[in-house]
Amino acid sequence: MAAPITNIKKQQVSEEQIAEQKINDLKELLTENDEALQQIFSIVSDLNDIGVLDAVNKMLAAKEEIAHIALGQISRKPVTNVINQLLAVAGLLSAIDPENTKKLMGSLNTGLDDANNALASDEKVTIFSLMKVIKDPDVNRALNFGIHFLKGLGKGLKEEC
Incomplete structure (x- = not known):
């Protein structure tokens, strides 16, 4: 008979091996999705050419100011009236056969x-x-x-x- 297992050795994976495995997974993913990645890069390039990426970056930098302005506009009386009217109409439409x-x-x-x-x-x-x-x-x-x-x-x- 074989000797009973009394000790289990856990395989230790180093951070270097984990990083290498991630790089290999990424390489495999890139090769499998080459066409999709080319389209994504083309779209991003077109967005950059027309200045959309710069605008988005500036909007992200000013996100607090934009949020403050948006909340100020939404909380105005005419806007809240429109929202209340839309909710009332939605309630009415849901009640009609x-x-x-x-x-x-x-x-x-x-x-x-x-x-x-x-x-x-x-x-x-x-x-x-x-x-x-x-x-x-x-x-x-x-x-x-x-x-x-x-x-x-x-x-x-x-x-x-």
């Missing part, structure tokens, strides 16, 4: 097309033509929608006050 919005947008497009066609015909609207058009099922449906929309809007305004 997408199918209803799709149906309403399609109807709106159809209505705009019909309205443009009517403008081209230059037809006069009389009281009698209004009375007649109210009996049209499409117009009646739109009026019914509008009346109930206005009623709901008024109800919502009353609750807000």
Whole structure:
């Protein structure tokens, strides 16, 4: 039988060997990605030629001043109002059923097309033509929608006050 292992020797790797291994890994990485590196160098060269790198360096040097100016601009009343409005609109849009919005947008497009066609015909609207058009099922449906929309809007305004 073999003698039992009683001592385990841990292999010591010197810093020089670690550095050499890192250099070998880097060489391998460079050879594998030659084309990508050429493109990166080309992009960086173009950015340097047009002065973007100088501008970025100066911006980094003045980062505290830029941050102070940006925060000052963002905290202005008009900007905070815009942010609050966007958040309110986002909340409203998330509460609306997408199918209803799709149906309403399609109807709106159809209505705009019909309205443009009517403008081209230059037809006069009389009281009698209004009375007649109210009996049209499409117009009646739109009026019914509008009346109930206005009623709901008024109800919502009353609750807000």
